[in-house]
Structure formats: structure tokens, C-alpha cells
Amino acid sequence: MSDTQLSLDNPKSLSKLSDDQFQAVLLEGVSRTFALTIPQLPEKLYSAVANAYLLCRIVDTIEDEISLSPQQKKYFCSEFIQVVKTGNHAELFAVDLAPLLSEQTIPAEHTLIHVLPRVIQITHKFEPEQIEALACCVETMAEGMPIFQAQDLHGGLATLPDMDRYCYYVAGCVGEMLAKLFCHYSPEIAQHKDELLKLSVSFGQGLQMTNILKDIWDDAGRGVCWLPQDIFTETGFDLKNLTPETNNKNFRKGLEHLIGIAHGHLHNALRYTQLLPSHETGIRNFCLWALGMAVLTLKKIKQNLDFTHSDQVKITRNSVKATILATRLTGRSNAMLNLLFNLTSRELKTPDWTYSTQSSKDNIKL
Structure with a gap:
């Protein structure tokens, strides 16, 4: 079993990793393609783009979750927009969403939701222009996708x-x-x-x-x-x-x-x-x-x-x-x-x- 899989199976082990290592492990779990391409970016871009992909994957996880009703999906998408914009209430959001995820959602995405507060902490370490770009993308995606899912x-x-x-x-x-x-x-x-x-x-x-x-x-x-x-x-x-x-x-x-x-x-x-x-x-x-x-x-x-x-x-x-x-x-x-x-x-x-x-x-x- 790979070190990546061991870390994803035990979310607490992720706390020992640096921010970049933490995001790399999550990327490997949720998208091998982006785990391959994002590391090609310059160091000053890598962390922001990796974080952006994880934020988008969280929206995808909400929208793809079969156990959530359209109303619940709309609610969690709306709440997540505010979490990304402000950096506040990430722990509460994760605690509310995590128990609702079904077995159809892959284990790596379950882990992503559990460690969501740290993902948001990393988001708010970036420069204001970068945070704005990420938040704008999440807002557009989270408001638009439910229109079609319904x-x-x-x-x-x-x-x-x-x-x-x-x-x-x-x-x-x-x-x-x-x-x-x-x-x-x-x-x-x-x-x-x-x-x-x-x-x-x-x-x-x-x-x-x-x-x-x-x-x-x-x-x-x-x-x-x-x-x-x-x-x-x-x-x-x-x-x-x-x-x-x-x-x-x-x-x-x-x-x-x-x-x-x-x-x-x-x-x-x-x-x-x-x-x-x-x-x-x-x-x-x-x-x-x-x-x-x-x-x-x-x-x-x-x-x-x-x-x-x-x-x-x-x-x-x-x-x-x-x-x-x-x-x-x-x-x-x-x-x-x-x-x-x-x-x-x-x-x-x-x-x-x-x-x-x-x-x-x-x-x-x-």
C-alpha cells in the first residue's frame, strides 16, 4: 500500500505533512491527472492551483452525492461559497456534511471533506487577488451546477x-x-x-x-x-x-x-x-x-x-x-x-x- 493511501485512510496522519505535501496527497487521491499536471507549475503557482482544484472538487462532491436532495445540495453549495470567501465556519460545515456522504462517494473524497478546514486555512494564506480568483470560481460553479442537477x-x-x-x-x-x-x-x-x-x-x-x-x-x-x-x-x-x-x-x-x-x-x-x-x-x-x-x-x-x-x-x-x-x-x-x-x-x-x-x-x- 502506498504512502498516499495510508495517509488518506488515516486523515489524522495528514496533519504531520507540510501544506504542499498535504495537498499533493489529496490530489493523488481525487485526481491522478491533476496530480500529474499541477506539479509542473512554478512553485509560486503550485500551491494556489492545487488548492483551487481541491475547492472545486468539494463542490463536485456535493453535486455528485446521491444521498443529498436538490435542496440540500443547494444549501451546502451556498454555505460553501461563504466558507471559501470568509474562511469562517469551515469546521462546522465539514461536521454537517461528512455524515451525509454515501458509500458511492470515493474514500478520498470522504477524507477531503473531513480535512476541509485545513484546505480553507491554506486558501486564506494566499494573496487577496488569488483568494478572490478562487472564491469567484467556487461561487460561479456552486451557483450554476445545481441549476442543471435539478x-x-x-x-x-x-x-x-x-x-x-x-x-x-x-x-x-x-x-x-x-x-x-x-x-x-x-x-x-x-x-x-x-x-x-x-x-x-x-x-x-x-x-x-x-x-x-x-x-x-x-x-x-x-x-x-x-x-x-x-x-x-x-x-x-x-x-x-x-x-x-x-x-x-x-x-x-x-x-x-x-x-x-x-x-x-x-x-x-x-x-x-x-x-x-x-x-x-x-x-x-x-x-x-x-x-x-x-x-x-x-x-x-x-x-x-x-x-x-x-x-x-x-x-x-x-x-x-x-x-x-x-x-x-x-x-x-x-x-x-x-x-x-x-x-x-x-x-x-x-x-x-x-x-x-x-x-x-x-x-x-x-
């Missing part, structure tokens, strides 16, 4: 703009927060703040759309569908008829359309990364690894449109290693990054479908 999602979202709005609440606002933290860290990066903030929303949506497409059947098993019905109405398929046994060319055509749209958002993610100074290799790697893994996942989905489980389109560890190697070799050159992206993602475009991947939340009715 809906009947068996037949999907009504329209593509609804999907845009959902992606903003769960990922686009995280992109904005990261852009703010990057700009606070570097005056050189801050010169592109306006454009970075716009593109960051699209970056977040590209990653979230990739996850939605990968997890179609896992979500369907819970009676949930995040796909937009209007796309499939146009291709002649009703999402209310969706099951893992679905073998329908009209459904696959709709998937292809969404893959093309996600590809457009990931192209904006590339533009975002190219605005970062080439010497900021850590920040570039953080962005490029996420981007590269998303592109490879979309490729697997495009090549296996009849998949019935997320494991069938999950990229291999070798693919992750190849992504890391390729970005390390090309990450400082915008020209090489363009070439790599175009070569890798050329089959993701959908010639018969056009959709403007607007890079600003101004085009989303919040």
Missing part, C-alpha cells in the same frame, strides 16, 4: 447553448480562474489578460466536452445525459432512446458533429497556450498535457463511435507518456506546436458542420 436529464440538454452554459459552470469558470492566477503570477502574461480570459472559457469547454463524450455511457447508467438534443434532432435521433445497445448511424453522426465542435475549442486552447511566454515551460506543460490528452481521447472516440463504455476510449499510459515527451520537445516553439496539433487532430474536423466556438462567456446566457 433538471430531468434523461433525454439530454435541450440545446447546444445549454451545453455551452453547463460547460461554463463546471469548466469554463475554472479556466478563467487559472488565467487570473497566471496573470497575477507574471506581468508578462498579464499583457494578454483580456484575450487569455476569453480563450480560457473555450479551453475549459473543450476539455469538458471531451469528458462528456467519453463518459456518455457511464452517465447513462445513472440516468443522465449531457448531450444537446437539438444536434441529434438535426441528424434524426432522439436522445430519449439512447441506451448502451444503441447502434444508430444518426446518433453516430451527431457524435461526429460534437467532436468537431470540441476540436474547435481545443484549437482555442492551443492559441491560449501559445500566448504564454515560451520560457514559462512549466505553465505551458500544464496546459499542453491536458490539451494533448484531450485530443488523443477525441481521436479514440472518433475511431470507435460504436463504443459502449468509457474504458474503450480511455487513452493508455503509453499515450500519456508520448504526450509528455512530444510537448517537452515542441513546447517552446509555437510553430512546432501548430504542426503537432494539426497532424494529431486532422481527422477530428467535421466538414459538413459549422459552429462558432466563441471564446467568450458573453455569448452564453448565464
